[in-house]
Amino acid sequence: MRLTGNSPIEGYRYLFSGGAMNIERIGNTLATATPLIFTGLAVAFAFKTGLFNIGASGQMLMGGLGATAVGLTLAWPKPILLTVMMLVALFAGGLWGAIPGWLKAKFNVHEVVASIMMNWIAFWTVYYAVPAYFKGPFLETESRRLPSSASLKVPWLTNLFQGSYINLGIFIAIATIIIIAFILDRTTLGYELKAVGHNKHAAQASGINVNQRIVLSMAIAGALAGLGGASFYVGFASNMQIGVLPSQGFDGMAVALLAANSPWGVFSGSIFFGILHTGKGFMNAMTNIPPEIADTIIATIIYFAATSVLVERLWERLKKKKILRFLEKSDVGAGGGE
Amino acid sequence: MWDIIIQIAGIIVQIFPYAIAYTIPLLITALGGLFSERSGVVNIGLEGLMVIGGFAGALTISTFQRSMPGTAIWLGLFAAFVAGALFALLHAFACVTLNANQVISGIAINMVAGALTTFLARNMTGSGNVRIRGMLRQDVPVLSEIPILGKTLFTQTYASTWVVLAILLLSAFLLYKTKFGLRLRACGEHPHAADAAGVNVYLIRYLAVMLSGAFAGLGGAIFLATVSGEFSGSAGGIGFLALAALIFGQWKPIGILGAAFFFGFATTIANVSQVIPLFSNIPSILLKTFPFVVTLVALVLFSKSSQAPRAAGEPYDKGKR
Numbered sequence: 001m002r003l004t005g006n007s008p009i010e011g012y013r014y015l016f017s018g019g020a021m022n023i024e025r026i027g028n029t030l031a032t033a034t035p036l037i038f039t040g041l042a043v044a045f046a047f048k049t050g051l052f053n054i055g056a057s058g059q060m061l062m063g064g065l066g067a068t069a070v071g072l073t074l075a076w077p078k079p080i081l082l083t084v085m086m087l088v089a090l091f092a093g094g095l096w097g098a099i100p101g102w103l104k105a106k107f108n109v110h111e112v113v114a115s116i117m118m119n120w121i122a123f124w125t126v127y128y129a130v131p132a133y134f135k136g137p138f139l140e141t142e143s144r145r146l147p148s149s150a151s152l153k154v155p156w157l158t159n160l161f162q163g164s165y166i167n168l169g170i171f172i173a174i175a176t177i178i179i180i181a182f183i184l185d186r187t188t189l190g191y192e193l194k195a196v197g198h199n200k201h202a203a204q205a206s207g208i209n210v211n212q213r214i215v216l217s218m219a220i221a222g223a224l225a226g227l228g229g230a231s232f233y234v235g236f237a238s239n240m241q242i243g244v245l246p247s248q249g250f251d252g253m254a255v256a257l258l259a260a261n262s263p264w265g266v267f268s269g270s271i272f273f274g275i276l277h278t279g280k281g282f283m284n285a286m287t288n289i290p291p292e293i294a295d296t297i298i299a300t301i302i303y304f305a306a307t308s309v310l311v312e313r314l315w316e317r318l319k320k321k322k323i324l325r326f327l328e329k330s331d332v333g334a335g336g337g338e
Numbered sequence: 339m340w341d342i343i344i345q346i347a348g349i350i351v352q353i354f355p356y357a358i359a360y361t362i363p364l365l366i367t368a369l370g371g372l373f374s375e376r377s378g379v380v381n382i383g384l385e386g387l388m389v390i391g392g393f394a395g396a397l398t399i400s401t402f403q404r405s406m407p408g409t410a411i412w413l414g415l416f417a418a419f420v421a422g423a424l425f426a427l428l429h430a431f432a433c434v435t436l437n438a439n440q441v442i443s444g445i446a447i448n449m450v451a452g453a454l455t456t457f458l459a460r461n462m463t464g465s466g467n468v469r470i471r472g473m474l475r476q477d478v479p480v481l482s483e484i485p486i487l488g489k490t491l492f493t494q495t496y497a498s499t500w501v502v503l504a505i506l507l508l509s510a511f512l513l514y515k516t517k518f519g520l521r522l523r524a525c526g527e528h529p530h531a532a533d534a535a536g537v538n539v540y541l542i543r544y545l546a547v548m549l550s551g552a553f554a555g556l557g558g559a560i561f562l563a564t565v566s567g568e569f570s571g572s573a574g575g576i577g578f579l580a581l582a583a584l585i586f587g588q589w590k591p592i593g594i595l596g597a598a599f600f601f602g603f604a605t606t607i608a609n610v611s612q613v614i615p616l617f618s619n620i621p622s623i624l625l626k627t628f629p630f631v632v633t634l635v636a637l638v639l640f641s642k643s644s645q646a647p648r649a650a651g652e653p654y655d656k657g658k659r
Contacts (some may be wrong), residue, residue, distance in 0.1 A: 052441055109637040112382070112441055113585060116578050117630040123575075124630075128623035250449060257442070295453030303432065303446035 025278060027166035031236050033274030035060070037173040038228025039252025040259065040266035041180055042097075042221040047261045048184060049217035050197035055100060055115030056225040057249025058122035059093040063226025064233030065126050066092035068143055068240050071150030072134050078149045085150065086172070086230055093226015094219045096122060101218025105211035111218065119245060127242045134240070143240040152235030169231030174267070176227065181263040193217050225249065247295075254302045273298065353606050358499060361602030363388075363561035366502045367580035368587065368594045369509055370422075370553030375589060376513065377546030378526040378649040379433050380440045383447030384554045385577025387422050391555025392562040393455035394421035396569035397462070415498065415559050422555020423548045425451070430547035434540050437653035448577075456571040498560045505553070510591040522546055526647030529654045539654050554580075579605075582633040589646060601629040 039056040046053035066088040074081060100114035134143040152167035184190040195203040196213045204210045232248060233240050251273055258272070259265025276297060283293075367384050374381040381387075399414035425447070432443040513519040522542055524532035529539045557580070558573055566574070583601055587593030608625030 054441070054445070103634065103638065107638045109634075113581070113637065114634060116382075117582065117634050120575060120578060120630045121627045124623055124626040127626070250445060253442070253445060293453075293457060296450060296457060299446050299449035299453055302442060302449060303428070 029271065029274040029278045030170050031165035031167060032277045033270040034169040034173050035228040035232040035236065035248045036251055036255050036270035036273050037177065037266060038224050038231060039248050040255030040270055041176065041263060042225035042228065043252045043256035044259060044261040044266055045180060045224060046217055046221040047256060048197050049193045049214060051214065051217060052112050053115060053218065053221045054112050055097065055118050056252045057245045058119035059096040059222040059225035060229030060232065060246050060249055061122040061126050062096045063089035063093035063229030064240055065129060067230035067234050068134065068146065071146045071234055072144055081150055082152065085234060086227060089226045089230035090223045093229060094223035097222015097225065098215055098219035101215040105214040123245050126240065130240055130242050145238045146234055150234065151238055152231065165236050167235035169235040172231065176224065177263045177267055251298060254298050257302060353610055357603045357606040359496065359564045360606055361598050362499050362502045363557040364576055364580050364583060364602055365595060365598035366505065366560065367554045367557035367577060368583040368598055369506060370550035371580055371584040372589060372591065372594060373546045374550035375584065375650045376526045376647055377522045377543045378529060378647060378654065379543055379547050380444065380651045381429065381547065381550050382441055382444030383429050384580050385573050386448035386451030387426055387551045387554035388558030388561065388573035388577045389451040389455055389571065390425045391418035391422045391558030392569050392573060393459065394418045394555065395559030395562050411563055414563065415556060418555040418559030419552045423552035426548050426551020430544045433653065434543045437655065440651055452571055459569065496564050498564060506591060506595060513591065526649055529649050579629060582629060586633050586636045588640065604628045
């Protein structure tokens with residue numbers, strides 16, 4: 001940042017105050033964080049089963065497409081319509097997640113590669129489906145605007161936060177965190193999923209149907225990302241744009257890494273990223289720092305999260321050495337180190 | 339029946355230059371992936387490395403294209419080659435020295451590359467895009483006189499195409515006929531055995547990842563100079579397609595050539611299907627998703643007899659048995 005001739009401290013101040021300055025901006029931060037909560041959960045949940053869900057973007061797209069399609073075609077009363085839309089998003093995303101899971105379980109295809117392929121299939125599906133069926137009135141590249149009866153935005157919430165983007169999605173997201181935390185920590189299913197993640201062979205030996213659990217885990221992860229897609233496309237935005245692979249899918253990975261895969265950690269991680277994303281526009285307006293700095297920060301976090309294991313190991317080794325030295329000194333006679 | 343065959347042949351001749359233009363960056367990037375994965379390091383960051391190469395290329399070309407129009411492009415390609423190699427050091431450092439998760443590091447590379455280059459481009463040019471004058475198509479002197487074949491293969495070609503094909507041959511030679519290639523492949527199959535035989539696994543993996551970055555950077559610059567003509571902070575998913583080509587080609591140079599060619603044709607047909615009567619009936623969504631679906635199917639078919647390097651994706655841990 002200093003290289004661009006701006007004061008970094010000032011930049012950071014604007015970056016964070018831009019995300020939490022007034023009640024409207026807080027609302028925007030929460031609204032930005034909502035899809036991230038879902039995608040973060042989607043990555044974290046699969047990770048608990050030892051799977052790497054890189055396909056959250058594609059699952060989001062499919063969920064968003066499903067919800068948008070329902071919202072644009074049906075004209076039901078709002079509560080029923082929203083429920084149906086969320087369910088469709090859930091199933092569309094779930095299906096998109098289940099396919100790599102199934103390929104992994106049945107054919108041992110690596111889920112990362114399969115998910116990348118699914119991402120691009122979703123990308124092109126939206127690219128052609130939106131202009132063909134839901135073309136917007138002005139632009140070829142986006143869908144029609146959703147009627148207000150099909151949007152997750154509700155007047156009282158918008159008014160409460162003085163016209164921000166906040167929507168019902170945040171409540172669904174918090175409810176989802178509670179449900180996921182419950183499944184993981186308090187149910188047999190959660191225990192089995194974690195067992196598969198810790199040691200596949202031990203889980204198999206103790207009678208868990210590993211393959212079925214892998215498909216289920218990916219399907220649930222996909223469903224979460226699908227909900228995230230719905231919350232983004234029918235809550236935060238009001239239409240779908242084509243030719244964009246939503247970055248929330250990748251940010252979700254950063255969130256999950258930052259949260260060490262715990263559901264409540266995902267919540268705080270998402271809020272942090274929400275602040276970054278809301279603040280970057282403000283910072284850009286107040287200083288000359290380009291908004292891409294926020295993305296750079298996020299990517300840097302991911303890079304260091306990948307390498308953080310090493311730091312941990314170094315720490316462990318240092319501790320072990322200290323103990324060994326202590327034992328040697330006190331003449332107890334240390335056994336083998338490693 | 340005969341009509342249709344002639345028609346198809348005509349179309350192929352017609353779209354051949356475009357398909358080639360698309361195939362070449364794909365091919366060189368996939369070759370880069372080949373070196374990295376054959377040495378045991380999965381490189382999901384190809385897309386990001388392409389972006390870096392495209393950026394370095396765009397910057398160099400736009401700086402020099404006034405003063406020396408002819409050589410500017412080659413300078414740009416060289417800059418991309420170097421920039422890709424240097425940026426890949428990040429990936430190598432994380433994966434080889436720090437034993438990090440290779441997939442996560444690759445994703446970080448992708449994200450950093452996109453954000454950082456747009457950031458820099460915006461600082462330098464005011465907008466996130468850098469426009470350049472692209473490479474010119476040329477006829478190959480003698481060979482283009484050959485009747486039908488010459489017209490298809492040797493007219494209106496980019497010089498970069500021949501460079502990349504030369505690199506392909508060189509890579510195949512390097513991988514299969516030299517000491518370095520044998521060692522590299524050994525590191526990807528069984529690093530402990532290679533280490534026991536006196537090979538420096540870390541060094542080989544560093545070199546391989548840097549080579550993959552250099553090739554991907556070159557791919558990004560070639561894509562810029564021949565297809566897009568403008569740097570805009572992405573490589574249009576070619577890096578991921580290259581990954582698909584690598585798998586579909588079963589981690590072999592010739593296989594990759596075939597796969598890249600195949601994907602290049604499929605994408606080009608999808609791009610131009612509206613104007614060609616024969617293909618206009620096929621929904622272009624099918625053609626666009628075709629490479630990815632085919633890759634999934636290939637993954638399933640080859641899952642039993644996969645030729646994937648055995649140690650790819652695992653950090654090398656000397657102490658592990």
